[in-house]
Amino acid sequence: MNTEALAQLSNLGVASATVVLGVAWLAHLVEWAAAREVRPARRDRSARPVVETPVDAALVDAAATTPTGGGSAASVGSAPAAGGAGGGGGGSRAVAGLPLSRADRFGRVGLSLTVLGAALLAAALIARGFAAGRVPWGNMYEFAVTGALVALLVYLGLVARAGIEWLAPIVTGFTVVVLGLAILAYVPAGPLVPALDSYWLVVHVAAAAIAGGAFVIGAGASALFLVKQRAEQRAGQPITTGVLGRLPSTVQMDRLAFQVHAFAFPVWTFAALIAGPIWAQYAWGRYWGWDPKEVWAFITWVVYASYLHARATAGWRGTGAAVLALIGFATFLFNFVGINLFVSGLHSYAF
Amino acid sequence: MEPDGPARPPALSPRELGRWVWRQLTSMRTALLLLLLLALAAVPGSLVPQEGVDSLAVARFQIEHPALTPWLERLGMFSVYASPWFSAIYLLLLVSLIGCIVPRTAVYARALRARPPRAPSRLDRLPAYASFETDAGGDVDDTLEQAALMLRRRRFRVDVDPSDQGEGVVRAERGYLREAGNLVFHVSLVAVLVGVAVGSLWGYRGNAIVVEGRGFSNTLTQYDEFTAGALASPSSLPPFTVSLKQMTADFQTSGPQVGQPKLFEATGTVTAAPGEGARDFDIRVNHPLEVDGTSVFLVGSGYAPVVTVRDGAGDVVSSGPVPFLPTDSSYVSEGVLKVPDAEPAQLGMEGFFLPTAGRDADGVPISLFPEAADPALSLFVYTGDLGLDDGAPQSVYSLNTDDLQVVKGDDGKPERLLLQPGQTAELPDGLGSVTFETVAEFARLQISSTPLVWLPLTGLIVAVSGLLASLYVRPRRAWVRARPAQQGRRLVEVGLLDRVARVDPSRDLDDLVTELKSALNPPPPKGAGR
Numbered sequence: 001m002n003t004e005a006l007a008q009l010s011n012l013g014v015a016s017a018t019v020v021l022g023v024a025w026l027a028h029l030v031e032w033a034a035a036r037e038v039r040p041a042r043r044d045r046s047a048r049p050v051v052e053t054p055v056d057a058a059l060v061d062a063a064a065t066t067p068t069g070g071g072s073a074a075s076v077g078s079a080p081a082a083g084g085a086g087g088g089g090g091g092s093r094a095v096a097g098l099p100l101s102r103a104d105r106f107g108r109v110g111l112s113l114t115v116l117g118a119a120l121l122a123a124a125l126i127a128r129g130f131a132a133g134r135v136p137w138g139n140m141y142e143f144a145v146t147g148a149l150v151a152l153l154v155y156l157g158l159v160a161r162a163g164i165e166w167l168a169p170i171v172t173g174f175t176v177v178v179l180g181l182a183i184l185a186y187v188p189a190g191p192l193v194p195a196l197d198s199y200w201l202v203v204h205v206a207a208a209a210i211a212g213g214a215f216v217i218g219a220g221a222s223a224l225f226l227v228k229q230r231a232e233q234r235a236g237q238p239i240t241t242g243v244l245g246r247l248p249s250t251v252q253m254d255r256l257a258f259q260v261h262a263f264a265f266p267v268w269t270f271a272a273l274i275a276g277p278i279w280a281q282y283a284w285g286r287y288w289g290w291d292p293k294e295v296w297a298f299i300t301w302v303v304y305a306s307y308l309h310a311r312a313t314a315g316w317r318g319t320g321a322a323v324l325a326l327i328g329f330a331t332f333l334f335n336f337v338g339i340n341l342f343v344s345g346l347h348s349y350a351f
Numbered sequence: 352m353e354p355d356g357p358a359r360p361p362a363l364s365p366r367e368l369g370r371w372v373w374r375q376l377t378s379m380r381t382a383l384l385l386l387l388l389l390a391l392a393a394v395p396g397s398l399v400p401q402e403g404v405d406s407l408a409v410a411r412f413q414i415e416h417p418a419l420t421p422w423l424e425r426l427g428m429f430s431v432y433a434s435p436w437f438s439a440i441y442l443l444l445l446v447s448l449i450g451c452i453v454p455r456t457a458v459y460a461r462a463l464r465a466r467p468p469r470a471p472s473r474l475d476r477l478p479a480y481a482s483f484e485t486d487a488g489g490d491v492d493d494t495l496e497q498a499a500l501m502l503r504r505r506r507f508r509v510d511v512d513p514s515d516q517g518e519g520v521v522r523a524e525r526g527y528l529r530e531a532g533n534l535v536f537h538v539s540l541v542a543v544l545v546g547v548a549v550g551s552l553w554g555y556r557g558n559a560i561v562v563e564g565r566g567f568s569n570t571l572t573q574y575d576e577f578t579a580g581a582l583a584s585p586s587s588l589p590p591f592t593v594s595l596k597q598m599t600a601d602f603q604t605s606g607p608q609v610g611q612p613k614l615f616e617a618t619g620t621v622t623a624a625p626g627e628g629a630r631d632f633d634i635r636v637n638h639p640l641e642v643d644g645t646s647v648f649l650v651g652s653g654y655a656p657v658v659t660v661r662d663g664a665g666d667v668v669s670s671g672p673v674p675f676l677p678t679d680s681s682y683v684s685e686g687v688l689k690v691p692d693a694e695p696a697q698l699g700m701e702g703f704f705l706p707t708a709g710r711d712a713d714g715v716p717i718s719l720f721p722e723a724a725d726p727a728l729s730l731f732v733y734t735g736d737l738g739l740d741d742g743a744p745q746s747v748y749s750l751n752t753d754d755l756q757v758v759k760g761d762d763g764k765p766e767r768l769l770l771q772p773g774q775t776a777e778l779p780d781g782l783g784s785v786t787f788e789t790v791a792e793f794a795r796l797q798i799s800s801t802p803l804v805w806l807p808l809t810g811l812i813v814a815v816s817g818l819l820a821s822l823y824v825r826p827r828r829a830w831v832r833a834r835p836a837q838q839g840r841r842l843v844e845v846g847l848l849d850r851v852a853r854v855d856p857s858r859d860l861d862d863l864v865t866e867l868k869s870a871l872n873p874p875p876p877k878g879a880g881r
Contacts, residue, residue, distance in 0.1 A: 190608035194615050198637040262822040266815050274811050282637045285648040285799040286556065287807065288547070290404050290432050295397040302390040306383055308822075313379045324387075331390075339397065 006131035007189040013124025014145055017117045018179040021152075024113035025172040027106045032169055032243045034103035103246070110168055111159065117175075118152040125149060131189040137205040138192045140340055144182035146205070147336075148175040150213030154260075158217060162256060166247050170220035181337075200279035207271030212332060214264035215304075219329035221257040222322040225250055229319060254318060257325060258311060265304050272297035296335035303328035376443070377450030385444045392440055396431030399423060403430055403578070445544060452537050459530050466510045467524035470830040474846035477830075479856040481864045482844040484836050487872045491833045494841055495519045497870045498831035501863070507829060518834040525827055526850070532820025539814035546806030555579035555588075556799040562655045562672040563791045566594040569645070569798060589643035589800075593632070595619040598792040600652045602721045610681060610721055617649050617794040634796075644800060651795035653677045653684055654704055656728050657788040662693035663781045669693075672791040675704040676748055681718040682706045687750040688730075689737050693783060697737045700785070701750045702730035702768075728787045730768040732758040732778060758782065826850040831867070843867070 100108070125145055129136040136142045155171045158164045192201075229250045232239055239245055247253065276297065277287035288294060307324040310316035316324075363371060375381055400408035409429050413420045427434030474480055485494075491514040498521045499509045507523035557577035561567045569588045571577060579585045596619040603611045615636050620629040623643050632640045632647075640647040655672035662668045668690050675686030683705060690698040707720040708727035716729065733755035739745065758779060760766035768776040770787035777784045828848045836842040845864055847856045 188608070190606055190611065191603065191613065194612050194636040200637075266818050266822070269811070269815050269818065274808065274815070278808065279637075281801075281804070282639060283648075284650065285639065285646055285797045286801065287804065290396055290401060292397040295393050299390045299393050302386055302393070306386040306390070309379065309383045309386060313383050315380070316383065 003131045003133070003189070006127045010124045010127035010131055010189065013120050013127060014179065014182070017120035017124060018176060020113050020120060021117035021172050021179065022176045024110045024117060025169065025176050027110035027113060028169040028172055031103045031106035031110060032246070034101070034106060035243050035246045107165060107168065110172065111165060114152065114168065114172055115156060117172075118149060118156060121145065121149045121152065121179075128189055132191060134192050135202055135205075137201060137209075138190075138196055139187050140185040140336075141182050141187055143205070143209075143336070144178055144185060146209050147212050148178045148182070150209045151175055151178075151216040152213075154210075154213040154217050158256075158260075164217070164221075164256065167217065167220045167224070170223070171216065174216060174220070195283060198279060198282065200275060200282065204271060204275040204279055207267055207275055211264045211268035211271055212336075214260050214267070215329050215332055218257050218260040218264060218325055221253050221260065222325040225253040225257060226319065226322050226326075228253065229322075250318075254322070257322065261304060261307060261325060265308060268301060268304065272301055292339050293335060296331060296339055300328055300331045300335060303331055373450065376447050377454075379451075382444070382447050382451065385440060385447060389440050389444060392431070392437050395428055396437075399428045399431070401430060401432070403433065441544075445541065448537055448541060452534060452541075455530070456534055459534060462530070463527065467508055467522040468828060470512075470520045470522055470832060471846070474830055474832055474844045477846035477848050479847035479849075479860040480845070481860055482842060483864065483868065484840045484842050485868065485871050486838075486840045490514075491517060491519050491835065491841055494833040494843060494871060495521050495831065498833075498843075498845075498867055499523075501866055501870060502829055502831070505863075507827075514833070518832065521829075521831040523829040523831075525829075526824050527826070528820045529824035529826050529851075530821070532817040532822075532824060535817030536814050536821055537817075539810045539817060543807045543810035543814065546803050546810055549803045549806070550580075550801040552580040552582040554799065554801040555583045555585060556797065558650070559796050559798065560653075560674045560793050561593065561595045561796055562674060562793040563595055563598050565672075566592055567796065568592045574798075583800075589645050590624050591642045591645070592622045592625075593619060593640075593647060593796070594621070594629075595794055598652055598794040600722070600792065604720075612721070615649055615652055617652075617796075621647075634794075644802075646799055648797040648799070649794055650797045651677070653793050653795065654682065654706060654723060654726070655791045655793045656686075656704055656726070657791055658688060658728075659786040659788055660688070660690050660693065660698065660783060661786075662690070662695075662698070662783040664694050665783075666694075668698075668783075672793070674748075674793045678703075680721065682721040683718045685748075687748060689739065689747070689750065691737055691739050696734040696782065697739075698778075698782065699733040699735075699737055699750050699752070699755055700730045701733070701752070702728065704728050706790075723790045723792075726772060726790050728768075728770045730770070730785065731765055732768065732782070732785070734758060734782060827856075829863075843871075 125136050125142075128142065128145075132138065137146060151171060152175055155164065155167065224247055228239065228244050228247055231244055232250065238249065248256075272294075276294070280289065280294075281287040303324060307321055307328055310321040310324050313320075400412045402409050416423075423429060427436065431437055471477065475482070495511050495513065499511050502509045502521065502523040505525070507525040508527070509521060509523045512520045512522065555578065557574040559567050559574050567573055569591050571585050571588070577585065595617055597617070599614065599616045599618075600612065601614040603609050603613050617632075617634045619632060621632045621640060621642055622629045634640045634647060634649045636649055639649075653674060653676060655674040657672045658669070659667060660669040669688065669692070673686055673688050675684035677684045683703060685703050686701075688698075688700040690700075703716075705716060705718040705727045706723040707718055707725045709717055709719040709725075711717045716727070733750070733752055735755040738751055738754055745751070757765045760779060766779060768785060770776055770785070772787055772789050775784050775786040826849070828850065830844075830846045832844045832846075833841050845860065845867065847860055847863075849856055
């Protein structure tokens with residue numbers, strides 16, 4: 001197969017992945033819509049917040065070395081439900097032997113389509129790499145497609161490991177938007193400009209993409225955490241019905257957000273503050289030059305560092321930290337979109 | 352100040368005030384606010400052009416925004432990252448950081464020497480708790496010994512409180528590396544900042560254009576642009592010389608990315624110091640030349656038409672390559688030529704060079720391809736006073752036409768010379784002639800020296816290792832209590848406390864209990880070997 005055909009195949013792959021993911025998104029939106037009518041009692045998940053909240057409260061208390069309240073924590077014992085249930089999600093529902101609800105059926109359709117979309121996208125990216133005779137990380141279009149794929153892979157990995165199907169509408173929606181906008185930045189497959197012709201391209205971009213994919217998940221979890229937190233504060237009690245009832249407890253969402261960021265932050269540090277400067281030293285003769293792209297990578301790093309600090313600072317846990325995670329994600333997005341389009345700099349070949 | 356009633360607390364003494372300020376500054380909340388402030392303060396530098404990054408862009412911006420410029424200048428907006436307010440934020444952050452590290456290191460050192468913490472009076476209130484009764488494995492102290500052995504195997508620090516009135520406790524703790532990682536991370540950041548400071552104070556960086564066949568000596572006068580740190584000594588740079596043999600710039604000739612650069616390569620010889628032997632070099636993008644602690648980078652290329660100028664008397668008054676600076680990706684290049692020795696009047700020329708000349712739909716000359724396939728040189732000629740005699744330094748890339756008159760053709764319009772290699776144009780009014788001999792390429796080299804360049808890098812690598820430890824090492828405390836129960840049995844209680852919430856300690860607890868039980872009930876064959 002010649003490179004021209006491969007390039008066309010790649011375009012076809014991206015286009016069809018966009019469509020498939022669009023349908024997956026719709027399926028997940030229907031899932032949420034259906035969840036508004038669903039009866040709460042059947043879901044094992046709905047019982048969980050009641051069990052878990054006190055456990056986690058006790059742990060947080062202990063971590064902060066304040067005297068433990070005692071009463072609530074003692075009643076729970078070893079909290080056997082908490083851990084396994086994190087990955088429970090889909091599996092336990094089926095085991096229960098009850099018919100799947102409409103919402104669950106749409107959720108499954110959405111998940112299958114997401115897997116298909118990710119596979120199509122991966123194939124398209126590989127084809128693109130062969131068509132161009134290099135790693136497919138040479139321009140904004142390719143970075144956007146890569147970013148969407150990595151976000152999907154991180155999401156699917158965490159669906160398998162930690163049961164985060166509840167993030168589906170956010171993740172599928174985000175990737176569809178990214179892929180749609182990527183078409184605006186489309187350039188035909190071609191070789192690399194000399195400035196990018198370095199193995200540091202692979203190291204630097206791969207790390208940045210992985211961190212970015214994780215930031216997407218972290219931002220999604222933080223956003224939903226804020227929504228549910230606010231709703232529960234208004235209601236004055238844990239919410240177990242409707243769309244918000246389908247989400248895990250706020251404590252669980254907060255913890256997932258932290259775990260994802262705790263993974264993403266060191267990777268981002270490596271991408272932006274180690275691999276990037278090493279490459280810059282080789283390519284431009286200085287490891288740090290306050291190029292706009294560097295500035296914003298630094299801002300993103302500082303905001304996520306603040307997020308980690310906020311989680312250990314009284315008055316900032318929970319809501320404050322989640323808001324910082326969203327700000328961090330916003331700076332990351334601005335660096336990719338805003339800086340590429342509105343500000344000229346050394347990274348003018350895009351990211 | 353007026354006295355306002357007896358309830359007023361006594362004023363803080365300077366010492367107390369100092370302590371209060373120090374406590375505020377080193378508090379977590381202040382660190383957090385300073386971090387956010389740092390992020391915010393970094394923003395304007397990415398939106399307003401920066402002196403240290405792109406001084407041409409600054410000049411352009413200042414011309415376009417005359418009303419805004421004085422205000423921005425007052426605020427230091429054109430060099431944000433060297434401005435007092437930006438420095439103030441990161442210096443405060445540094446102080447806050449050190450003020451946080453020092454006491455925490457002391458606390459940590461004490462914790463390392465201390466015994467694992469005492470057991471809570473009721474282990475059953477811990478988040479993970481299990482108990483069982485047993486009659487195997489000897490007395491209470493033997494049970495405790497088994498538990499201690501098991502916890503040591505799990506890399507706990509263990510301390511046994513032997514039985515006192517029948518009841519004894521094993522205290523254990525692990526995960527000390529978490530705080531160590533945290534401290535290492537923050538100390539490394541300080542090292543990184545020190546390294547960056549040293550690099551920028553003692554380092555220097557400059558640009559020079561070197562035409563094929565010519566050379567470059569590393570002295571200040573040979574630079575087109577030069578910036579040095581406050582403590583660098585530009586007068587004693589390493590005395591190497593570079594001689595450029597060939598500058599190769601290849602571009603895509605087919606495919607969807609026609610005209611995109613494919614390869615930049617500069618070859619030649621380098622001499623580390625006068626009198627030493629020359630060695631060959633080969634600089635490409637991403638592959639700098641290292642010489643005497645200094646790096647030489649290839650950051651650009653361009654064309655230098657070789658032009659010979661004869662004056663009205665027929666004497667050669669200027670001859671050689673004239674670098675024209677590329678203005679876009681097709682290498683449409685602009686340049687000037689100053690001929691102060693021409694008679695009867697000084698000559699100045701200004702124009703552009705097209706590597707592959709063509710015209711767009713409107714007839715405007717453009718370059719069709721960045722390689723010099725069909726070069727053309729277009730020049731306007733001026734006569735008069737070049738202004739070189741008063742000694743004020745001038746850029747060799749711009750012509751001040753204030754005191755010059757443009758040379759006009761027969762039609763009364765400014766005369767445009769359009770030359771191809773080998774062609775000569777006669778100037779009107781017996782001013783002389785201009786010959787476009789051939790085209791040479793030039794390399795734009797960046798020469799830079801950054802002392803201690805390894806320190807920020809090493810610091811960051813260590814920092815990330817520390818960060819990983821501080822994020823992934825999970826401190827855990829464990830206690831095992833044993834006391835006599837009825838019928839000569841013993842009640843064994845095991846409790847776990849995670850100081851950082853993790854998903855589920857219960858499975859670990861189960862493992863622990865199972866192992867302890869089997870250790871207390873050793874299978875008969877190896878019963879003796881405890």
